[in-house]
Structure formats: structure tokens, C-alpha cells
Amino acid sequence: MPDTNRRLPSPGPSYLRQLQLRPGGSKQVGISQPQVLADGWWVALLWCEEDGRLSVFNDLAPDYGTPPGSPMLRLGPGLSGTLSGLILEENGRQQLRLRLGQPPEDEEVPWQAPLVVLAGFRFEPARILAMRDSELGQTVLRAFRDALLRLSY
Numbered sequence: 001m002p003d004t005n006r007r008l009p010s011p012g013p014s015y016l017r018q019l020q021l022r023p024g025g026s027k028q029v030g031i032s033q034p035q036v037l038a039d040g041w042w043v044a045l046l047w048c049e050e051d052g053r054l055s056v057f058n059d060l061a062p063d064y065g066t067p068p069g070s071p072m073l074r075l076g077p078g079l080s081g082t083l084s085g086l087i088l089e090e091n092g093r094q095q096l097r098l099r100l101g102q103p104p105e106d107e108e109v110p111w112q113a114p115l116v117v118l119a120g121f122r123f124e125p126a127r128i129l130a131m132r133d134s135e136l137g138q139t140v141l142r143a144f145r146d147a148l149l150r151l152s153y
Contacts, residue, residue: 007053047116058111078147088122095122
């Protein structure tokens with residue numbers, strides 16, 4: 001069945017070289033140039049696109065169907081798990097914030113939201129002292145790709 005949803009254009013170009021979502025596939029993940037806010041939060045836009053158009057979360061849903069709830073319920077733990085040890089913990093909570101970059105047209109079908117996420121992190125200072133900015137961005141981009149791949153499980 002053809003896709004009848006209007007796809008938004010990619011927010012690219014990506015700050016770093018885009019990564020293929022799957023080897024040999026046409027979907028790519030990208031990242032905006034990160035900004036460090038005054039309170040120490042590292043913020044970037046992350047997305048998945050195909051042919052210059054944003055994918056939707058439902059493109060990566062499991063074969064058995066779209067799970068209940070928001071895709072962020074799966075994406076957040078996948079991203080925090082991959083970056084575990086790099087993300088600062090404060091009062092027993094990882095300092096990670098995610099939100100949809102664009103809400104779905106219908107709140108009842110959150111998996112139809114464009115696959116763009118605003119991500120904020122506070123990193124362990126000792127860990128990032130030894131990393132270049134581009135290396136940190138590449139680490140986050142790879143973690144995002146890996147978390148997207150886990151959406152289909």
C-alpha cells in the first residue's frame with residue numbers, strides 16, 4: 001500500500017556525516033550542530049530521513065504492528081542505555097531529556113509523528129574532557145541510530 005502521508009523535508013544538512021540506519025538501506029540518520037546551554041545541557045536535533053524527507057516513527061514499528069503509547073517510551077530507554085556511563089546522573093536520575101521535534105497531526109496516533117527528536121543531555125564532565133566535540137556528536141548519533149533500530153523489536 002503506498003504511503004499517503006505528506007512527509008516533511010529533512011531539517012538537514014547534518015552537522016556530521018549521516019549514518020545509514022541499516023547497511024545498504026536508504027534511510028539515514030542526522031544531527032544538527034549541538035549547542036551547549038548556560039546550565040550545561042548539550043542540545044541537538046536528531047532525525048531519520050529518506051530521499052530528503054523525514055521518516056515517521058511508524059516506518060520503524062515492529063512487523064506485528066504499532067505498539068501502544070508513544071514511540072518515545074521505547075526510544076528514551078534505548079538511547080539512555082546506549083549512552084549509559086556518559087550521561088550524568090543526579091539524584092539517581094540520568095540527565096537526559098527527549099521530546100518530539102514535531103507532534104503528530106493526530107495525538108491518538110503518536111507513531112505517525114515525523115521522526116525528528118530534540119535531545120538534551122548533561123554529560124559526565126570527566127568523561128567528555130577526553131572527547132572532541134565531533135567525537136561526542138558522533139557517539140550520540142550512533143546511539144540514536146542504535147535506539148531507532150530497537151524500535152522494531
